Amino acid sequence: MNAFEANFDGLVGPTHNYAGLSYGNVASTGNQNVASNPREAARQGLAKMKALHDLGFKQGVLAPHERPDVAALRQLGFSGGDGEVVAKAARQAPAILAACSSASPMWTANAATVSPAADTADGRVHFTPANLNNKFHRSIEHATTGRILRAMFPDERHFAHHPALPAQMHFGDEGAANHTRFCQEYDQPGVEFFVFGQAAFDTRYPRPAKFPARQTLEASEAIARLHGLSPERVVFAQQDPDTIDQGVFHNDVISVGNRNVLFHHQQSFVDQARVLGELSAKLAALGTEFVAVQVPEEAVSVEEAVKSYLFNSQLLSKPDGKLLIVVPEECHTTPRVWAYLQQLLQSGGPIDEVRVFDLKQSMRNGGGPACLRLRVALNQSELAAVNPAVMMSDALFATLNGWVDKHYRDRLSTEDLGDPRLLDECRTALDELTQILRLGSVYPFQLAV
Template structure:
């Protein structure tokens, strides 16, 4: 297929961005639990990254946040009365449920879905499956609205195929594209899909001891079947359990791939040699592995800086750019590795761009967490619904929108403020007009 580019759809940070420490196994999330957050700053940091990459020539899209607080969720759990009464009851009786209902975790759109481009699918359509995210209470609230958002954007049934999330059971725990990497010669060429799982729900492989592995092999296999991928197009690999116990809750915290390049830490896979051998066997293009040894970057430093949770982007001249969080620049071992091993190595990575996404990083999400990668041809991009492809005009409109609706700071006690509900709904109602997406939220649909 000609004219194919990878579009990175970044998630807009929602108005209830807060530090609740909800994600088990996410070291940064737990470390910053209970601190005051800055929703306006968080949203502007994300928008600045989107604008800068768009101006640099990379195709950039945007996905809206979820409706939060999720009052429907709280009402289903028995909290009754007015908005203020529901929030007050939840705050007094079950504050953990209130925090879950207010989570802005949909900003990390790497978990929104798994995507197969049309060049790989038997029916020639782009296939999308929203992740069920059943491993986390705060995240399992997302799939219904995520599916509605994706259907509004990828609306042309002749070009896009939508699948229901997998059954929300531990056996099919699915975390989306955070555990999926497509490797290929170029975005328009056929690719091989690397699915990384942490445990086998129906098998006997030993898992991590400290934290629960979020992705199952059974879920990865089911996604591949949904999308019509054959054995020759897929490689399944188990994530190293010691990495999970160190805080590598998704594979994109320890490895990132683009084109034929796989940048990974030596502790990324339980069987490194077998994983590389399978990729080499199935890829039509020679694999270019860029291995970072533990002696250069420890697992702790990898998790603290999110070196591998960076965006690896293709340039027209065949080179690649690595977009890293600012924390990488301030860690001597990581910065030295970037200069001496990655940039100076025999691979296409020729540039490092540093981006400040501190508000996201403090909740455990770097540049790669913030984006969902979708390879699209010219006709597929033209068929997208809404106004979701970033340019300066859309950036400026969204910056103005954030300024009108977002609070500068949000403390844990503010989550029970009824005014936060009014502010959030007003913001989302205006946002759907800016993005031209229609009634995607429950409150807009009478729910």
């Protein structure tokens, strides 16, 4: 094979906690203030990465962020030494401290939108970090994310890095969680599929009544322009507002695609038949047959899809051309979802294997297998230009597990976020991690003069 879809999973950080910050994400708000286990969370994520690596898939690691974010707290008026800044925020504004201590950078599906070289005008892989403007606790991520991505994909001959879009609601961008690419082979031109929740400037588009629509049409269009994508190979679709109001805060909670296959719910998109028809026509123009696997509401309800994260799964292309679906344990324990998956495997369709992973620490915070990974299609020369230290191996797996055991707590509550020792623990761990992954200085505390 001359090209691959590599998955770069977010490594859960030392301050993994459940602050319930993400309004519209039912799992996140439902587990607010429950004590977390950062060590177990990191180990669960690493186990998934290693298992997929062992199956022959290209697997990398994306580093966590520094938390609490002292720079953000200083910007909001807290002063003194770094430990004093954290202590003051804990006393005076614990909700702000919780937001600045969010575990959300672990969900690297929101880190950026990525377009492979086969689709872009200049023949390079393009990255745009998501501004995540809809939530304060996520809006502080993109600067560090951009530095980490540049350290992972440093060769400008192969990789182009853009700054995040303007940090304003009209250009709200949630990254690859609302972006999918369809193709025959990863190094051949494909069709890039952008899903948005609302249009900021055009009031003709419907909007959800209860929960926010985080991605805008205008943001998706801007990224397509920045990446130099051909309009003939781009499709824009709107999420069904009713599904957003049922907890489908990103498209990757209601659909997932890979190669020429879209696995999706009956209630995924506005004017769904038209959307599927446009995808089919544009792929047909490239000589590729589009395959839509639609899950009917009568088989799996939207509520069950959100509860189990059936669609927040990974579709991985196997050497025989069939697809493996990676799902969380919650799919196995949700009876109708598991029954549907068994029928799917026996249907003779493109998905013929399922693997179940225990990701409870992530699921309780509102993210499943697909949330944890950023997909990057790479040819052989581009893969060779990736920072090799971030690619999963037996040695890296052992090293990172030892690093986690050394630095991570096995219990963390929201009250612990005000402990200045936690900041020191996080910085000590991340300083060591940047050496393991050969990232250089990417964190604010490393960049401070």
